[in-house]
Amino acid sequence: MNPTTSFVIISLLKIVGIVFLVILPMVSYAVYAERKVSALIQDRLGPNRVGPAGLFQPIADAMKFLLKEDFTPAHVNKFYYWLAPCLAMVPAITTIAVVPFGSTLFGVPMVIADINVGVLFVFAIASLGVYGIVIAGWASNSKYPFLGGVRSGSQMISYELSLGLAVVPIFLLIGNLRLTEVVRYQIDHGWMVFPFAGDWKNPAGWLLAVPMWISFAVFAIAVFAETNRLPFDLPEAETELVGGYHTEYSSMKFALFFLGEYAAMITGSAIIVTLFLGGWHFPGVPDGSHGWIFGLINIFVFFAKIAALLFIFIWVRFTLPRFRYDQLMRLGWVFFFEIALVNIFLAAAIITFFDR
Amino acid sequence: MAITVPRPKLTWFERLYLPAIVAGMAITLQHFKNMLLGRTKVTMQYPEQKWDAQLPEHYRGAPALVKDEAGRIRCVACQLCEFICPPRAIKIEPGEIPVKDRFSKVEKYPREFDIDMIRCIFCGMCEEVCPEQAIFLRKDYAITGLTRAEMVHNKEKLLEIGGIMHGVVLKWNEKK
Known part of the structure; x- marks a missing residue:
């Protein structure tokens, strides 16, 4: 077998393995986790009918979504109406390719x-x-989805800035955009949120922890806003906009939006884990070159970290109320943007001064 | 007159917003933990757990016809319950007791006795009005059916729910 063929086959195996066997089940079980954790937080029991402790609930949900009537309202722009759910789902899954x-x-x-x-x-x-x-908001040709779409657009622009600026200190430090190199650096020098690990006596590490934690906080909050999760779920705010951008959608098209949101959460968590929490690294566990069992443990550690972050996503959602729209904009433009900007200079000064 | 509601002056610590978030998240985590450890009381899990044993004596469930100790239907088809029934759920078709029977020419009997459980409001007026103590509200409350026809209790069904009632009315018995 020539190298190109084997590369294609191995890549396909990885794509199928990671997307269909890990990410998609994780998405459906994230929905289950959301319902269960929210129930426990609110002193309820949550889904407990389908299977033991309701564990087969995602399967029942999927069946329900598939069997529902797929209704296309007469007043929508058909082409964009069909295109929008795909556009919501695809980027969320595509991002995982480089992680x-x-x-x-x-x-x-x-x-x-x-x-x-x-x-x-x-x-x-x-x-x-x-x-x-x-596009969903526009194609639906109805006021609530339209407002949801507009809100989403402006929210995305506001938080994309701080999202991008928050990661600059990391790349100032590493000098490489390749995500495998980011993980490699964190294994050698401690996770980004603990830059002093392994080098306790060096004050540079401790000082560097300050901009890294600021980056981490800003980035995590911006990811919340990017994935439309509470407290930033203005685009679909049920109490204000009925269902927001997916008001006019039904059946599997609605499910695609719904699952796209969770897939975006998972990829967002994956990026946070890779950039700040050491990727697949766990202290004391060697990498896959020491045996396939360690390779499996590394993969497990990575997804365990994602699961922990997903829990925090859900936990925050059922604690904090939604922001008012002007508060959201103020927070994005007046606070996070400036904090992230100043943070870059802070990190740059520390890196220059201590010559890391 | 417009009143200006004074806003509370927040200290800088409160204006920081983050401590409030942390406090809120601690509260929700406490609830989560208590549920996981089973410390929180939750509501009764209905189909598995039932409250049947604790139902009070005066509970008004499904109306039903009763038989006496000798296994005779007590109802004499006087139709008082049919007339009193506020939602008109009861439909009685009276008939004569056949000549061969020991009790012929004594009373009528209900040839058909239907109670539409979709209409029934469980008010208990039929029980109250019955001069023969023939209809009682039993403790059955889970009355279900897939069709409207299934929800109409006919005479057999009503007698099955009712069973035998040992009552004080001994009208048809031998005089002592």
């Missing part, structure tokens, strides 16, 4: 596309997700 979800397994690097623009690709594709929502 290293494990070290190596049988000598094969566990990343679908190890490209050198790494995080730029992530931002480029992730911001396409807003088109799904804006």
